[in-house]
Structure formats: C-alpha cells, structure tokens
Amino acid sequence: MDVRSRNQVRVSGQPGGAVVMLAHGFGCDQNLWRLVxxxxxxxxxxxxxxxxxxxxxxxxxxxxxxxxxMDGYVDDVLEICRELDLGPVTFVGHSVSAMMGVLAAARHPxxxxxxxxxxxxxxxIDDPAAGYRGGFSAEDIxxxxxxLDANYLGWSGAMAPVxxxxxxxxxxxxxxxxxxxxxxxxxARVFARVTFLSDNRADLAQVAVPTLVAQCxxxxxxxxxxxxxxxxxxxxxxxxxxxxxGHCPQLSAPEETAQAIAAxxxxxx
Amino acid sequence: xxxxxGDQGCGPDPGQPPDDDRTFAALLEDSVEDLYENAPxxxxxxxxxxxxxxxxTTLLDWLGYKRAELVGxxxxxxxxxxxxxxxxxxxxAPLLRMQGKISGIALELRAADGSRMxxxxxxxxxxxxxxxxxxxxxxxxxxxDRRAYEQELLRARQxxxxxxxxxxxLATTLQRTLLPPAVGNVPGLDVAAYYHIASTxxxxxxxxxxxxxxxxxxxxxxxxxxxxxxxxxxxxxLARYTLRAAAVYDPDPAAxxxxxxxxxxxxxxxxxxxxxxxxxxxxxxxxxxxxxxxVLASGGHPPALLLRADGTADYLPTPGGQLIxxxxxxxxxxxTFRLDPGDTLLLHTDGLTEAHxxxxxxxxxxxxxxxxxxxxxxxxxxGTITAVRDLLGTLGTGVDDDTALLAVHVPRADGEEQQRxxxxxARGAPPPAPSSR
Numbered sequence: 001m002d003v004r005s006r007n008q009v010r011v012s013g014q015p016g017g018a019v020v021m022l023a024h025g026f027g028c029d030q031n032l033w034r035l036v037x038x039x040x041x042x043x044x045x046x047x048x049x050x051x052x053x054x055x056x057x058x059x060x061x062x063x064x065x066x067x068x069x070m071d072g073y074v075d076d077v078l079e080i081c082r083e084l085d086l087g088p089v090t091f092v093g094h095s096v097s098a099m100m101g102v103l104a105a106a107r108h109p110x111x112x113x114x115x116x117x118x119x120x121x122x123x124x125i126d127d128p129a130a131g132y133r134g135g136f137s138a139e140d141i142x143x144x145x146x147x148l149d150a151n152y153l154g155w156s157g158a159m160a161p162v163x164x165x166x167x168x169x170x171x172x173x174x175x176x177x178x179x180x181x182x183x184x185x186x187x188a189r190v191f192a193r194v195t196f197l198s199d200n201r202a203d204l205a206q207v208a209v210p211t212l213v214a215q216c217x218x219x220x221x222x223x224x225x226x227x228x229x230x231x232x233x234x235x236x237x238x239x240x241x242x243x244x245x246g247h248c249p250q251l252s253a254p255e256e257t258a259q260a261i262a263a264x265x266x267x268x269x
Numbered sequence: 270x271x272x273x274x275g276d277q278g279c280g281p282d283p284g285q286p287p288d289d290d291r292t293f294a295a296l297l298e299d300s301v302e303d304l305y306e307n308a309p310x311x312x313x314x315x316x317x318x319x320x321x322x323x324x325x326t327t328l329l330d331w332l333g334y335k336r337a338e339l340v341g342x343x344x345x346x347x348x349x350x351x352x353x354x355x356x357x358x359x360x361x362a363p364l365l366r367m368q369g370k371i372s373g374i375a376l377e378l379r380a381a382d383g384s385r386m387x388x389x390x391x392x393x394x395x396x397x398x399x400x401x402x403x404x405x406x407x408x409x410x411x412x413x414d415r416r417a418y419e420q421e422l423l424r425a426r427q428x429x430x431x432x433x434x435x436x437x438x439l440a441t442t443l444q445r446t447l448l449p450p451a452v453g454n455v456p457g458l459d460v461a462a463y464y465h466i467a468s469t470x471x472x473x474x475x476x477x478x479x480x481x482x483x484x485x486x487x488x489x490x491x492x493x494x495x496x497x498x499x500x501x502x503x504x505x506x507l508a509r510y511t512l513r514a515a516a517v518y519d520p521d522p523a524a525x526x527x528x529x530x531x532x533x534x535x536x537x538x539x540x541x542x543x544x545x546x547x548x549x550x551x552x553x554x555x556x557x558x559x560x561x562x563x564v565l566a567s568g569g570h571p572p573a574l575l576l577r578a579d580g581t582a583d584y585l586p587t588p589g590g591q592l593i594x595x596x597x598x599x600x601x602x603x604x605t606f607r608l609d610p611g612d613t614l615l616l617h618t619d620g621l622t623e624a625h626x627x628x629x630x631x632x633x634x635x636x637x638x639x640x641x642x643x644x645x646x647x648x649x650x651x652g653t654i655t656a657v658r659d660l661l662g663t664l665g666t667g668v669d670d671d672t673a674l675l676a677v678h679v680p681r682a683d684g685e686e687q688q689r690x691x692x693x694x695a696r697g698a699p700p701p702a703p704s705s706r
Contacts, residue, residue, distance in 0.1 A: 027359030031367060095359075136351065143352020150375035150419075151360070180367055181360050196355070218318070220346055221358045245318040247358040251366040252317065 003083040006058045007049040007076055011084065013041035018113070019086045020265055021047040023077065025095025025119075026195040028181040029055025032094070035254030036261070043262060047089065049080055051097075053187040055180070068190050070198055074103045081111040088113035090265040094250065095119055095221070096195040099203070102234075106206035113268045114210040116261055119247050120230050121222040123199040132201070135223050141196045148188050204233035211237035212264040214249070214257070221247040238264075311388070311409030317402055319344035319362075328409055333381035345407065350377045350385060361392075365405065369394045375412065387416035437469040444472050447505050452479040452675070455487055457559055458552070459680050461650040465661050465672040467620065473671030474501035474545070475618045476509055480516075485554055488516040488525075491616040491675045492547035492570065492593075504543045507536060508593075512549065522549045522566030523601040526593060530568065530601075533594030544594035546570035548587070548616055552608075552677070559610045560679050566603045568593040571619050574639070576646035576653065578611025578681070584639065613653050613678040615642065620672030621657070624664045633664060650678035 003009065008030070013020075020040055022033045030048040040046050050057040051073055052066075066072035077100055081089060090113050093101035098120030105112045124134045124141075183191070211234050215227030224241065231239035240260055244253030305312060311328030315321050321339045329336060332348070339348075346354045346362075353376045365371045372391040380386055392407040444466065452460045460479060467473065474494030482488050490512050494504045508529060515528035526549055537543040546569040555562040565573060567587035576582045590602035608614055617638075624633045645656050653676040661668055 025359070028363050028367075032363055034367075136355070140351040140355065143350055144355040145352075147353055147356035147376065151356070178364055178368070178371070181364050219358075220344075220354050246362055248363050248366070251363055 003076075003079045006052060006061045007080055008056045008058075009080055009084070010048045011045065011086075012037070012048075013044050013046040015045065017043060017045045018265055018269060019047060019089040020044040020261060021049075021081075021089040021091050023049070023091065023093045023097035023100060024051065024054065025093075025097050026191055031055070031180045032248065033250055036250045036258040039255065039258035040262060044090075044265060045086060047080070047084065047086070051191075052076060053191060054183060059184065059187075062184075062187055064190055067187075068194065070100060070103055070194060070200070073097075073100050073194075074107070077101070077104045078108055078111065081108075090114045090116065090261070090268060092116040092118060092261055093120070095121070095247065096198075099198065099200045102200060102203050102207055105209050106203060109208050112209045114212070114264065115207065116212045116214060116264055117230060118214050118257070119216055119219055119222045119227075119249065120213065121226050122201045122204055122230060122233075124196045124221075125199070127199075132229070133223075133225060135221070135226070136196065138197070141192070144196065145189055145192060148185065148192060201229075201233070204230060205235070207234045207237070210264075210268060212260070213237055213239045214242055214260050215239070216242050216244045216246060216249050216252075218245045219247050310411075311407075313345060313407040313409060315345050315405045315407065317394075317405065319346055319405075321345060322404060331380070331386060331409075331411065332378060338381075345405075348378045350379055353377055361390075365392050365394060369396075369402075375416070378409070387412040389415070433470070440469060440472045441466070443499075443502055447472070447476055447502060447509065449478050449480075452477075453481060453487070455479065455481075455552070455677075457554060457679065458487075458561070459650045459678040461654040461676050461678075463654045463658050463674045465620065465658070465668060465674075467669055467671050468497075471497045472499065472502040473497055474505055475620065475671045475673035476505050477616070477673050477675045478509065478513070479675070479677070480513060482516055482520050482551070486520065487552040488513070488520065488550070489552065489616075489675065489677065490525075490547055490549040491618065491673055492545050493618040493620075493673070494545040495543065497671075500543075504533070504537075504545065507532065508545055508547065512547070516549075516551075520551050522551050522564050523603050525549050526566050526568045526601045527599070530593045530599045531597075534597055537594065542595065544592045546618075547593055548573060550614075550616075555607060559682075560612075561608045562605070563608055563614065564603060564605045566590070566601050568599055568601055571617065571622065571635070574615040574617070574642050575606070575608075576613040576615065576642050576648060578609060578647045580646050582639065582643045582646040584635070608677070608679050610679045610681040611647050613646070613648060613650055613676055615653050615657075616673075616675045617657070618671070618673045620668055620670035621661065621674075623670060624661075624672075625667035625669065626664065627667070633667075648678075649680070650676040653678070 024030050024032045029050045033048060037046055053062045088111060091101040098117035099122055101115045105115055121134060124136045125138060126134050213227055213231045215222060215224060227239060231237050242249050242253060242256055242260060244256055246252045249257045306326040308325060308327055311331060312325040313321065313328060314323035321343050324339055346357045349357055361371060361374055370393040374390045376390050377385045377387050389410040389412045390407060392405050394402045395404050395406055397403045448464055452462050462477060474496055477491040479487060479489040492508060494501045511529050511532045512525060515525045526547060533543060548565060548567045548570040550563050550565045552561045552563050567590040569590050569592040572584040572586050574582060575585050585604050585606065587602035587604050589600050591599040593599055622633050622635050622638055626633055641660060645653060654674055657674055661672060
C-alpha cells in the first residue's frame with residue numbers, strides 16, 4: 001500500500017524545517033488549507049493530505065469496514081507520519097480531524113510535537129445527562145444526510161474516474177465545479193456519521209502533548225462552550241478564540257489562522 | 270429589438286404602425302427598485318460572516334418575516350434547518366469562499382411560523398475595487414413543486430426497486446418449483462445436482478429429475494428449453510410431467526423423447542413453436558458387482574460425460590439426435606453403456622460450455638470441459654458437482670445462461686472411495702459406439 005498516493009500526500013515548504021501537518025475535516029479536501037499554506041511554507045515543512053474517500057485520495061482504498069469509525073482515519077494519520085519519517089509533527093486538525101489528532105497522539109505521542117485543534121468538537125450530539133451541549137440532536141444529523149442526498153455537488157459516477165484516474169493531470173479535476181467537495185455520496189454518508197455521531201469526550205484526557213485549542217468567535221457547528229470544554233479536558237492546553245467567524249477560519253481569516261498555528265509551532269522547538 | 274428612435278438606419282416597418290410607446294408604457298412602471306423588491310425570486314445580501322444586510326420583499330413574504338427581524342439581526346444560516354446549517358458550514362460556505370460562487374444548491378428555509386420551504390440557492394461573492402471580497406449576493410428560488418416532483422421520482426424509484434425484488438423472489442420461487450426438491454435416493458447410486466441461476470430477474474429454462482420406475486429401474490433426465498421467462502417456464506413444466514408420465518407408459522428412452530416430441534408439436538404447432546434439448550436415461554441395476562446398465566437417449570442435447578474409475582474421461586457421443594418439438598418425427602440418438610463402481614456420469618446444459626471466458630469473445634467450449642473433467646476423474650458425484658460449481662464461480666458473469674448439472678456415481682466397495690488411486694490399471698474400454706434410431 002503506497003500511503004503517499006492513497007492519501008494524496010503533498011510535502012512543501014522549508015526542507016528540514018519544523019513540520020506542520022494539516023488535516024482537513026468533513027466536507028471538502030486539502031484545498032481548504034490553500035490560503036494558510038503560503039504563510040506556513042515560509043517557515044515550516046508543510047504536509048497536506050486527503051482523507052481516504054475525499055479529494056484525490058485513492059477511492060479503491062476506501063471500505064466501509066475500515067472507515068466507518070475514527071480508527072481507520074487515525075491509522076492513516078499514523079501511517080503517513082511513519083512513511084514520511086520527518087520527526088515529531090505539529091498536527092493541525094480541523095473539525096473532526098482535531099479528534100483524529102487527539103486519538104493519534106494518545107496512541108503514539110512520540111509522533112507529535114504538538115496538536116492544534118481547530119474548531120474542534122469532541123461530540124456534536126447533546127448529552128443532557130452529563131450536562132454537555134454539543135449543539136445537535138441525532139435527528140439533525142439525519143437532516144444533514146438528506147441535504148447530502150439532495151446535493152451531489154458535481155459528483156457523478158461518470159466523472160469520478162476522470163478526477164481520480166488522472167493524478168498526473170490535476171487540472172482535469174480543478175476545472176470541475178465543486179470538485180473540492182465532490183465526494184462519492186455513499187462515502188459522504190459514512191463519513192458524515194463518523195463525524196457527527198462519534199463521541200470522543202473521554203479521549204481528551206489521554207492527550208499528553210502540548211495542545212492549542214483554536215476556536216472561532218462565532219461558529220454554528222462548534223460553539224464556544226465546546227472549545228472551553230476541550231481545553232478544560234486536556235491538561236496544560238491553551239485556548240485561543242480567533243476573530244474568524246464560521247466553521248472554517250482557514251478560509252474566512254487565513255492570515256490570523258496561519259499566525260496562530262505558526263506562533264504555537266514556534267514554541268515547540 | 271428595433272426601436273423607432275433614431276438614425277441607425279433602422280426605420281419604421283412600413284407594414285407596422287409605430288405604437289411602441291403603448292407597448293413599452295407598462296415597462297415604465299417596472300423600476301429597478303420594484304424589480305428587486307418584487308422579483309419572482311428571493312434576493313438576499315449578506316456580509317461575509319453571513320449577517321443579513323439586505324433582503325427583498327418576495328423572500329420576506331415567502332418566509333413571513335418583517336425586514337427589521339432579519340436585517341442586521343440574523344445570519345443566512347439562521348434561516349436554514351439545523352441539518353441544512355451543518356451542510357452550509359461544511360460544504361456551501363467553504364465552496365463559496367474558494368470558488369467565489371456556488372449555484373443550484375437544494376436547501377430548506379425555515380419560515381417564521383416554523384414551516385419549511387424547499388428552495389434552490391445560488392450565491393456569488395461581490396468584491397470591491399481592490400479585489401477584496403465585500404459581500405455575498407444570494408438568489409433564492411421557490412423549489413416546492415420541484416421538490417415534490419423529485420420526491421415523487423424518489424418514491425417511484427423505491428417502488429420500482431421493491432417491485433424488482435418481488436419479481437426476483439417470484440422468479441426464484443418458480444424456478445424452484447421446476448426442479449425436484451431433492452433428487453431421489455437411489456440404492457447403490459450416489460447422486461448430486463446443481464442449478465446455476467444466471468439472472469434472478471428471469472426464470473431459466475433448464476430442468477432435471479431422477480425418479481423411480483418399475484422393478485428397480487430408474488429414470489433420469491436433464492434438458493434445456495429454448496428461451497427464458499414465463500413462456501419458457503410453461504414449456505419446462507409441460508416437458509417435466511410429460512417425461513415422467515411417458516416413462517411410466519414406455520420406459521424406453523427413445524420412446525420417451527418421441528412422446529415428448531409429439532406433445533410439444535401438438536401443444537405449440539403453428540405460430541409459436543417451442544422446443545427443447547433433452548437427454549433421458551434409463552438406469553437398470555446390472556450384476557452382483559454393483560453398477561448400472563444405462564441407456565441414454567438425446568434429442569439435440571450436449572453429450573453426457575463419463576468419468577471412469579481409472580481416471581479417464583470421455584464424452585458419450587449421441588450424434589444425430591434432433592431438437593425436441595421442432596419436427597413431427599424427430600431423430601433420437603441413443604447410447605448404451607455400463608456405469609461401473611467408481612464411474613461417474615455427468616449431464617450438463619450448455620450454459621457452462623457457452624460461458625464467455627476472460628479471453629475476449631471466446632466461449633469456454635466442449636474441449637475445455639473435457640480437459641477439466643479428465644483432470645477431475647476419478648471422483649464422486651458430489652466431487653464432480655462441487656468442482657464444476659467452482660468452475661462456474663470462476664467464470665463469474667461470463668456465465669450468462671442458466672446451467673443445470675446432474676451427476677450419478679456408483680460407489681466402490683467400502684473404503685475404496687477415499688483412495689481414488691490414479692494408478693489403477695485402465696480397463697481400456699473405449700466409449701461404446703453410438704446407435705441411431
């Protein structure tokens with residue numbers, strides 16, 4: 001199994017520099033990072049990748065068995081770290097990938113210099129018994145699945161081979177509208193369930209590497225109290241609230257986001 | 270449109286009175302402001318963070334909000350259902366940021382009274398003179414009828430899928446009724462059969478049976494009706510009970526097939542000829558050593574295979590036998606031979622030999638099957654069926670027609686079965702010469 005092509009791994013920036021690894025969340029692919037990458041590349045080795053099933057990852061590597069839970073994705077992150085062998089990385093996980101970072105760092109802390117949890121949520125579903133408010137109910141997630149079904153976003157069985165089968169000609173994919181978020185509907189459904197139905201609250205306490213929790217000032221998906229919860233559960237972690245609004249600060253406030261990542265990564269040297 | 274207003278060499282049409290003033294008078298009432306407010310679609314302008322800055326009357330009316338309730342107070346995503354909001358944050362907003370536009374997204378808006386309105390949303394990012402994004406312009410189209418139509422399509426698709434399942438179940442059930450629930454338990458004979466279904470949508474036309482006749486003798490047959498589906502199933506059913514009844518009346522295999530030929534000719538004479546290929550066998554216990562004397566009659570059917578105890582195998586040729594049901598007096602070919610302890614007789618339909626192989630355009634073929642069973646012999650009835658079933662599995666979708674298999678084998682004396690020694694001296698018996706009637 002070629003991990004690099006399976007996950008469409010791209011390494012850029014300063015050779016020998018501290019390594020910043022950027023992991024995209026549910027919805028789109030590594031292109032989501034493109035506005036923060038130029039700033040980070042000036043100082044760091046930057047590692048980008050697509051989760052299997054997203055972007056230009058190898059779709060044939062996807063199986064419901066492996067990717068219907070967080071573990072398959074966590075295994076992939078650890079395999080990429082091993083394969084690149086660049087030493088401990090600063091792992092920046094957006095949204096659901098923040099929790100993948102938490103689980104990966106709990107299993108192999110030696111792979112990680114630190115974690116940046118960007119707009120994280122350890123559990124999207126409310127848990128009134130524990131006094132936890134994730135912001136959503138299981139019915140809301142069903143509604144999301146309906147939205148996915150109603151919008152295939154440029155995905156069609158006929159186009160998939162063009163996008164996936166020409167890694168040497170990425171412009172073919174680039175020209176397709178919405179291709180950044182084009183996902184096989186079957187895979188999108190499974191990933192949506194992993195993202196929104198996982199509960200990783202208990203795993204937060206396992207993190208023993210330096211951690212920065214970066215939340216947005218107004219985020220419809222991960223409200224401020226969730227960020228505060230994450231920070232409280234991870235010993236020694238720091239919480240910053242970005243001026244950025246929405247759930248994707250790397251797009252809505254790329255410079256601020258890049259600076260927050262860079263400042264944290266510098267403290268780890 | 271040619272306006273009668275100047276010197277562009279576009280004079281008034283001589284045949285048409287100049288009444289443009291009247292025609293366009295109505296348009297004068299259509300101010301830009303009115304066009305915005307009462308357009309046939311909803312308009313919405315938001316700041317980059319989604320804060321609603323401007324909204325038109327059409328959208329306010331659709332949703333039952335007052336302007337002051339939305340402008341400066343609510344975000345666009347606040348108007349969405351919760352699931353829609355998740356979708357907006359994970360797909361819509363990121364794509365809009367990256368591409369500067371996104372179109373035709375199906376969402377549901379929540380009206381002031383809590384009802385939901387299906388809409389199609391298109392947004393573009395408006396940039397300032399410095400190229401920096403300033404605000405987002407959104408048009409909202411009423412998709413109530415469209416969504417109802419789509420749901421109707423979805424419902425129809427689900428119903429079609431259910432119907433297809435029902436049809437498959439029906440076909441499978443019908444198929445099963447055309448085959449014996451279990452082939453007979455014949456003293457001194459080991460029997461195995463298999464039916465390979467190529468398509469679950471259609472009833473295939475292959476059939477077989479093994480049944481007792483008078484005085485310790487047994488009849489067996491295996492056949493293939495031309496065609497598929499319910500029409501073929503009717504012929505299969507007719508062929509099955511005719512063969513069994515005819516064998517009671519006169520068990521001579523050639524006579525049995527002649528009677529079937531007559532019945533099919535009577536039933537389907539004229540416009541809609543129906544025919545089949547059949548091989549019919551009469552098994553009579555022979556001698557004290559175990560073993561059977563077998564008379565096989567064939568009407569246009571692929572020859573049976575004999576896998577001998579000594580490890581050799583050959584076709585049992587029955588040339589000259591004609592299709593059953595085509596002509597009034599079909600030629601039937603017969604062959605008589607012994608099935609000794611350790612021997613296996615295999616009957617099959619041509620779904621196997623006609624299967625497409627991985628080599629483009631090529632069929633599996635009689636030669637390949639002969640090589641296959643030669644490598645198999647000596648074996649048992651179940652051993653033969655299992656091996657050929659695996660072969661069908663290997664050919665996979667290349668097998669596009671149903672395939673029936675029936676194997677009978679005379680077990681050797683106790684304990685010998687396991688040896689399956691290839692080194693046993695060959696009896697050297699060539700296949701008996703065929704006779705024709």
